Amino acid sequence: MSLIRRKPPRHSWYLWCLSVCVFFLLGVLIVYPTVSVLLSSFSPQGTFSFNNYTTLFHSSKFFRLFCQSILVSLGSASLATLFGTILAILVVKTVSPFRKIIALISVLPIILPGFVTSIAYIFLFGRNGLITYKLLHISWDVYSWKSVLILQSIDQTTTAFLMLAAALSSLGSKPEEAAKMLGAEDWRILWQITIKLVKPMIFGAFLLNFIAAMGDFSTPLIVGGPFDTLASASYTELIGKYNISMAATYNIALLIIAMLVFYGYNHFTNCKNEELSWRSGKSAPLTLDGFRGIILRSIAAIFLLFVLLLSLAVIIAAFTKRSYNATSFTLEYFTMVSERGFASTVYTILFSFCVGILTAFFGQVLAYLIQRVRIPAGGIIDFIATIPFALPGTLIGVGYAIAFNRPPLLLTGTWFIIVMNLVVRKMPLGIRTGTAILQKQDSSLDEAAKLLGASSFRTFFTINLPLLKASILICSLYAFVTTIQALGSIIFIITPGTKLLSVDVFEAVIKGELGVAAAYSFIMLLIGLTGGALFYFISTRNQG
Amino acid sequence: MTNEKNTALLDIKNISKNFGHTQALTDFSLHLKQGSFCCLLGPSGCGKSTALRLIAGLDMPDSGTIRIKGQTMNNIPPQKRNVGMVFQHYALFPHMSVAENIAFGIQDHPPGEQKLLVEKMLDMVRLGKYEKRSISELSGGEQQRVALARALVKSPELLLLDEPFSNLDIRLKESMHEELFELIRQVNITTILVTHDQEEAMSLGDTIVLMNQGKIEQAGTPQELYCQPESSFCANFLGRVNLFSRDAFHTLFLPTDILPTVTKNSYSFVAIRPESFKLAENHEKAAIELEIIRSTFHGSFFRYVAKPASDDAPELECTIEKSADSTLLHTGRRYRFTFDTASLCLLPH
Numbered sequence: 001m002s003l004i005r006r007k008p009p010r011h012s013w014y015l016w017c018l019s020v021c022v023f024f025l026l027g028v029l030i031v032y033p034t035v036s037v038l039l040s041s042f043s044p045q046g047t048f049s050f051n052n053y054t055t056l057f058h059s060s061k062f063f064r065l066f067c068q069s070i071l072v073s074l075g076s077a078s079l080a081t082l083f084g085t086i087l088a089i090l091v092v093k094t095v096s097p098f099r100k101i102i103a104l105i106s107v108l109p110i111i112l113p114g115f116v117t118s119i120a121y122i123f124l125f126g127r128n129g130l131i132t133y134k135l136l137h138i139s140w141d142v143y144s145w146k147s148v149l150i151l152q153s154i155d156q157t158t159t160a161f162l163m164l165a166a167a168l169s170s171l172g173s174k175p176e177e178a179a180k181m182l183g184a185e186d187w188r189i190l191w192q193i194t195i196k197l198v199k200p201m202i203f204g205a206f207l208l209n210f211i212a213a214m215g216d217f218s219t220p221l222i223v224g225g226p227f228d229t230l231a232s233a234s235y236t237e238l239i240g241k242y243n244i245s246m247a248a249t250y251n252i253a254l255l256i257i258a259m260l261v262f263y264g265y266n267h268f269t270n271c272k273n274e275e276l277s278w279r280s281g282k283s284a285p286l287t288l289d290g291f292r293g294i295i296l297r298s299i300a301a302i303f304l305l306f307v308l309l310l311s312l313a314v315i316i317a318a319f320t321k322r323s324y325n326a327t328s329f330t331l332e333y334f335t336m337v338s339e340r341g342f343a344s345t346v347y348t349i350l351f352s353f354c355v356g357i358l359t360a361f362f363g364q365v366l367a368y369l370i371q372r373v374r375i376p377a378g379g380i381i382d383f384i385a386t387i388p389f390a391l392p393g394t395l396i397g398v399g400y401a402i403a404f405n406r407p408p409l410l411l412t413g414t415w416f417i418i419v420m421n422l423v424v425r426k427m428p429l430g431i432r433t434g435t436a437i438l439q440k441q442d443s444s445l446d447e448a449a450k451l452l453g454a455s456s457f458r459t460f461f462t463i464n465l466p467l468l469k470a471s472i473l474i475c476s477l478y479a480f481v482t483t484i485q486a487l488g489s490i491i492f493i494i495t496p497g498t499k500l501l502s503v504d505v506f507e508a509v510i511k512g513e514l515g516v517a518a519a520y521s522f523i524m525l526l527i528g529l530t531g532g533a534l535f536y537f538i539s540t541r542n543q544g
Numbered sequence: 545m546t547n548e549k550n551t552a553l554l555d556i557k558n559i560s561k562n563f564g565h566t567q568a569l570t571d572f573s574l575h576l577k578q579g580s581f582c583c584l585l586g587p588s589g590c591g592k593s594t595a596l597r598l599i600a601g602l603d604m605p606d607s608g609t610i611r612i613k614g615q616t617m618n619n620i621p622p623q624k625r626n627v628g629m630v631f632q633h634y635a636l637f638p639h640m641s642v643a644e645n646i647a648f649g650i651q652d653h654p655p656g657e658q659k660l661l662v663e664k665m666l667d668m669v670r671l672g673k674y675e676k677r678s679i680s681e682l683s684g685g686e687q688q689r690v691a692l693a694r695a696l697v698k699s700p701e702l703l704l705l706d707e708p709f710s711n712l713d714i715r716l717k718e719s720m721h722e723e724l725f726e727l728i729r730q731v732n733i734t735t736i737l738v739t740h741d742q743e744e745a746m747s748l749g750d751t752i753v754l755m756n757q758g759k760i761e762q763a764g765t766p767q768e769l770y771c772q773p774e775s776s777f778c779a780n781f782l783g784r785v786n787l788f789s790r791d792a793f794h795t796l797f798l799p800t801d802i803l804p805t806v807t808k809n810s811y812s813f814v815a816i817r818p819e820s821f822k823l824a825e826n827h828e829k830a831a832i833e834l835e836i837i838r839s840t841f842h843g844s845f846f847r848y849v850a851k852p853a854s855d856d857a858p859e860l861e862c863t864i865e866k867s868a869d870s871t872l873l874h875t876g877r878r879y880r881f882t883f884d885t886a887s888l889c890l891l892p893h
Contacts, residue, residue: 177602178635180622182649183698192648196639 018369019376026384028409029424033399034255034391040402041248052249066253069229072145073213076152080213081206083153083303084160090300092168093176093194093286104536105304106161111528112311113485114155115506116521118222119514120313121151128322130313143225151223152213154307159212160205167201168194176285186286194286200268207265211258215392218487222509230254231488234394238492244402251395262390314525317518333519340504345523348484348501351415352527355422356480360472362423363430368464370431371438372446373456382431389428393488396425401492413495425489426479433475437468470538477535484528501527552614553578553734554599554702559608561594568594570758572608576734576751583749584738585781591758592738596704599736601625612701628695628733629704633711634687636679642666642690643675649698665693668727685716692724696731703728705737709744721748742782746770754778776891779815786816786860796857801830802882811890818847820887821862824880831880834860836873848873850881 044051056062084106090096091103109117124131126142133139175197179189195202217231224232234250237243288296321330366385370378388396400421404411411417441464449459465472487502494503501524508517554576561569569591576582584592597603599610601622610617617625636645646662653661666672669689674682682690688708695703708724709717725748728735739745745752746766753763754777762769762778773779776787788796793814797803824831834850837859845863852860862881864873873879 174631174633174635175637177622178629178631178637179648180602181600181627181629182694183623183626184648184651185623188651193637197637199639 015373015375019378019381022366022369022375022381023377026381029420030384030387033396033403034387036403037248037251037255037395037399040245041252044245052245056249056253062253065228065230065233065250068145068227069214069231070257072149072152072227072229073210075149076156076213077206077209079149079153080156080209081160081202083157083299084162084205085164085202086296086300087157087161087303088164088168089190089194089286089288090297092165093173093190094288095286096297102300102304103165105307107158107532108307108311109155109158110481111484111525111532112307112314113487113502114151114216115218115222115487115502115509116314116485116524117151117154117310118219119317119505119509119517119521120310121147121223123313123317123514123518124309130316141225143223143227145224145227147223148220148227148229151219152216154303154310155216155219156209156212157303159209163201163205163208164198167198171197173285180285186288187290187292190286190288204265204269207261207268211261211265211390211392214254214257215394215488217394218506231392231394234398235491238398238401244398247394247398248402251392251398254392255395258390258392265390311525314518314521317514318522321515333515336516337519337523344499344501344504345527347415347498348524349527351419351422351500352480352483352531354419355426355483356476356478358419358423359426359430359479360433360476361430363427363432363475364434364465364468364472365460366427367431367434367438368460371435372443372464385431386428388424393425393486394492396421396489397492400489404493412493413497415498417493418490418498418500421489421493422483422486425486426483429479430475433471434468437471438464441467473538474535477531477538481528481531481535484524484531552576553580553612554736555609555611555614556599557609557611559595559598559605559610561591561598561603561605567758569598569605572760574753574763576736578734579732580751581728581735581737581749582751582753583745584736584753584755585742585745585749586740586755586761587781588740590755592740592755593706594758595755596629596706596736596738599702600627600629600704626698626700627702627704628698628700630688630691630695630706630708632707634691634708636687636691636694638679640679641675642671642677642679642682645679645690646694646697649694661697665697668696668730669693670723684712685720688712688720689723692727696733699731699733701734703733703735705735707738707740709739709741717744724748746782752782754781771887771889773815773889773891775893776813776815779813779889779891784818784861786818786862788814788816788858790814792858796852796854797832800832802832803885811892813891813893815889815891816883817887818861818863819845819865820883821860821864821881822883823864824882828880828882831882833878834862834881835878836875839873839875846872850879853878 041052042048042050087102087106091099091106096102122142123129125147127133127139129142132142171194175193176189179193184192214229215231217229217235220227220229220232221235228236230250230253234247234254237250238247287293318333319329319331320327321332322328366381369375370382375381400417401412403409404417445463445467446459449463450456454462485502486500487506490500491503491506494500501520505517505520505524508514508520552575554574556572556574559569559572560567572591572595574582574595584595586592594603598605601617601620605618612625612627637648640648643662643666646665647658650658650661662675666674669692671686671689671693674686674690679687679690691708709720712720721744737745737748749766751763752766752769754761754769756777761781762774764772766782769778770782773782779785780787790812832852834852836848836850838849840847842863843866845865847861847863850860850862851857
């Protein structure tokens, strides 16, 4: 939202029409499913009642679920924020060797979703695990909250790393240099200047990680064993017991927590609006040596090695077979995969591709309509379109399962509804990117075009869009890569006709077919890696 | 007590710095006495900021030595150099108050002393009641004063200013010039100012080091650089000038008898400052006839763009002071001009 409030322009009738269309679309795709969940939670037997909530609050199960979810999410969010911050400081602010490699491994979890790392984790540390059983000959119960905590924090670290790295590099190196000129030692600069300046971002990353951990249902399901959370319980209610209404109730509880946290997130990331501009320098100003430096680097190294180990384990698990304590190379799992057909692979590529393009394009259009054209009620549109960012994936999933499984919109099982679901999930990212770019772009360009007689429409397509090509491409590639692993929001609306790789992996794990799951994951990794490589190539080439 | 050692506060010998394949600074030497005010002047990308960062210790030179008070500084980190610096956008810490910013450099002092020092500095930069203010509440000029106070609180040996006036408007800039000048005279600190503004350099510095493409073009007092430039770059960069190639100069002025016999042979350019021209008296035979093309009024003087009679000759610029007896020259008319031959600058390159 722009800080300068201009006089609201007088809107012509077609802008009103446009606004109504956007509202209608957002209403159908976001508000309707969310409200459906809410209504469903109030009608366990088809009639309105508070039964679900009263059973919820009287059962010790809910209380247990609630506390477990909060505690583990707090733990994993803190760990992830700690890892992410350390890694970002090492990459952006120090002259460490291997800075590029550290950055690369830190973003590896983007193409390595939680349910894939879970497979690798079980393969390495499970009852029959490569490390615990074969190497160390210990047997421990891998299925517990500890495993959930470890895997969630690894999965979330990337988010924290990306946020902090962006904040730290936009800060430039001038604050640290100024502190140096005043005689401050490196560690004092780190604590009193660097960390303090990005503190709002650290809180923001923490809260975002917390929301993501709360909404994660696959990790507790796969490695949690008896340990369950609100999100995993909602999955069990829906898929296991087919109790839609109870699943909806759990999700509403999740939603309330998420909304509260999201409010805090907005507060932290908005209030850092400093008017001072730092010219960003390229030099890395801190050395951070000594004992504390060794500790810092050790933490980073442990994290990086663990991520590498997990990714390696996926590949090993996909290609090896173990029998009678002997490990041998095999293509058996891939033969099984090919027998089941590659439809899901094709769908995954196709859908993710569509989602990537649609997200970036619609995000850009919406951002333009809100920021520049200033269509009526733009602020409300912005708010509604950003909601899915805070919604737990399972809530959207359950919402779509309820809302589009009945007239007037009987769409379950069609590719359209799956793509729309995914686009809605990624839309906040698209709008944020679009807004950020538009704010960077001088609005006098638009004004110049308009004074030369171009309509808003023509201005957008001939001036704004061409200038944004690179950013749009980057945004769509990011959406593409992250869509490949989307699971929570689509698992409830998938049908045999529209299967995706992520669902295949998940179902294989649930059935206990670790090898097949690893093989599917391997294919997924390859696709993600291709997209990620393109992403990296384009974003580094356009840095200028 | 020998005075020799004390006079050389900063002694830089032949430092060079490369960034990758670009030579940012080549063979830079500088010798500053205690209390002097030196301006590093040059167009952007000339290496002046690199030189400043090397002196500060934010970058290390590839070769050469930097000495402060006779002590070699090459491998000493900026924290230990006791050099104060004001950054281009001030680099004030936005999460700290004015007082906290200033006290940042003196944290090892006892709290009571810190408070006194901060108050003293704030009084000095005339921001008496501003301790508690946050940085974002300050105007550009106030921010600059805080940055100055922060840099001076440790009473450093050397004060470095990196284009500190570049984002102030012109009125504020001029008043800040005066204030800074006064303040620096008062504390008598050796100062190096980096700037691309020649007027700023001339009015503030007692030495100007003019730089171009990573090298020192010429160093000296402002008067030396203005009146005796050693290159066409220098003549051009400081003030306005009419610059001629040797041949063009000869064809234009040899027939007019203004020129004395030019003794120096090794020159390829000739520079004449616009203010060297004056209207020829009627009895003066040696003069050049110029047609006025444009005239602009600048308060204390008029600036004329004029053209010699021959078609391919370049246009000239001359300024005539506005005084009671001077009259406005009319565009389109021809006038006879002459100039002070002593002010001619013969330039080797």
